Amino acid sequence: xxxxxxxxxxxxxxxxxxxxxxxxxxxxxxxxxxxxxxxxxxxxxxxxxxxxxxxxxxxxxxxxxxxxxxxxxxxxxxxxxxxxxxxxxxxxxxxxxxxxxxxxxxxxxxxxxxxxxxxxxxxxxxxxxxxxxxxxxxxxxxxxxxxxxxxxxxxxxxxxxxxxxxxxxxxxxxxxxxxxxxxxxxxxxxxxxxxxxxxxxxxxxxxxxxxxxxxxxxxxxxxxxxxxxxxxxxxxxxxxxxxxxxxxxxxxxxxxxxxxxxxxxxxxxxxxxxxxxxxxxxxxxxxxxxxxxxxxxxxxxxxxxxxxxxxxxxxxxxxxxxxxxxxxxx
Numbered sequence: 001x002x003x004x005x006x007x008x009x010x011x012x013x014x015x016x017x018x019x020x021x022x023x024x025x026x027x028x029x030x031x032x033x034x035x036x037x038x039x040x041x042x043x044x045x046x047x048x049x050x051x052x053x054x055x056x057x058x059x060x061x062x063x064x065x066x067x068x069x070x071x072x073x074x075x076x077x078x079x080x081x082x083x084x085x086x087x088x089x090x091x092x093x094x095x096x097x098x099x100x101x102x103x104x105x106x107x108x109x110x111x112x113x114x115x116x117x118x119x120x121x122x123x124x125x126x127x128x129x130x131x132x133x134x135x136x137x138x139x140x141x142x143x144x145x146x147x148x149x150x151x152x153x154x155x156x157x158x159x160x161x162x163x164x165x166x167x168x169x170x171x172x173x174x175x176x177x178x179x180x181x182x183x184x185x186x187x188x189x190x191x192x193x194x195x196x197x198x199x200x201x202x203x204x205x206x207x208x209x210x211x212x213x214x215x216x217x218x219x220x221x222x223x224x225x226x227x228x229x230x231x232x233x234x235x236x237x238x239x240x241x242x243x244x245x246x247x248x249x250x251x252x253x254x255x256x257x258x259x260x261x262x263x264x265x266x267x268x269x270x271x272x273x274x275x276x277x278x279x280x281x282x283x284x285x286x287x288x289x290x291x292x293x294x295x296x297x298x299x300x301x302x303x304x305x306x307x308x309x310x311x312x313x314x315x316x317x318x319x320x321x322x323x324x325x326x327x328x329x330x
Contacts, residue, residue, distance in 0.1 A: 027174045030131045035182035037127030043190050045121050049106075052260040056102045056296065057121060059253060059303040063099065064129040066092045066310045091309035098302030105295040250308050257300060 046054055070092055073085040103118075111118040130136070232248070 023171065024174060026136060027171050028178050030136055031175050031178040032182050033127045034131035035179050036186055037124045037129075037131065039183060039186040039190060040120055040124035040127070043187060044194070045117065045124060048117060050260070052257065052300070053106065053296070055253065055256055055260070056098075056300045056303060057125060059300065059307055060095075060099050060102070060125045061129045061132060062303075062307050062310045063095055063125075064133050066095050066306065068133050068135060069310070087309055091306045094302045094306035094309065098299045098306060101295050101299030101302065103299075105292040105299065109292055249311055253304050253307060257297075257304070261297065 041057070045057070066088055069088040070085070073081050073088060078085050107118065
């Protein structure tokens with residue numbers, strides 16, 4: 001294990017030098033921001049809120065992506081990209097409205113007594129949002145000589161494509177390695193700072209191995225995530241149909257929301273209609289919680305629409321490439 005880790009470190013250092021200092025700094029900085037945001041959210045906020053609230057908070061990470069696209073349209077010229085400017089402007093309107101409604105509802109309930117948690121949540125969302133800005137991701141994939149892309153020579157174009165392909169996987173190795181390092185360091189620091197003494201026992205790290213209630217969600221999450229990645233990878237390379245790749249992206253958040261909407265809606269209906277038996281639901285909530293329920297899901301609906309509009313540009317701009325025929329393969 002130590003030999004494998006050492007080889008990975010040497011490989012990352014070698015690739016960092018090969019890909020230039022500028023690209024390496026972009027990869028490391030992006031990895032640090034994303035790792036810090038994910039650790040703050042997962043280890044400090046995830047267990048404090050309901051599942052539907054966590055879905056809402058994670059949908060806020062598109063804010064800077066949409067804002068960057070609006071800025072990019074303004075820099076290019078609104079007259080030249082009028083349709084895209086209107087699209088991103090509407091997406092920004094939905095995003096800001098969704099964030100406002102969601103935060104207002106959360107301040108009335110989850111963050112009512114502790115604003116420090118609210119500040120931590122905002123910080124986590126901002127860190128992830130900045131790490132996912134398209135310009136930062138694009139700068140991680142610059143080749144040694146990007147001027148080759150502007151050349152009309154077929155040879156230069158072929159060289160540029162080859163370098164772009166190799167740059168992507170090398171940058172991916174660097175980014176993934178430093179994410180692992182940063183997540184371990186930040187998670188350890190958060191554990192040392194905030195977790196109580198009960199979980200600081202030497203054998204607590206192996207507790208999940210004997211606790212089936214932790215094993216099952218972990219394995220389901222691991223298997224489903226890996227399966228989804230493999231299917232997305234296959235679909236992206238086949239490129240048989242844009243909708244085959246776009247629909248899962250668009251439907252993932254609404255389907256996840258519906259899974260948690262049913263019990264919450266049931267609780268709200270008990271308040272709206274007193275004749276309904278409380279036995280239908282596990283518990284009842286007061287009118288104020290009913291209002292927060294409406295505000296929370298309204299905010300989430302706005303965020304989902306903003307997400308669809310923001311990713312629509314990325315997915316549907318791709319060319320509809322079809323699998324090559326036998327002559328092209330040969």
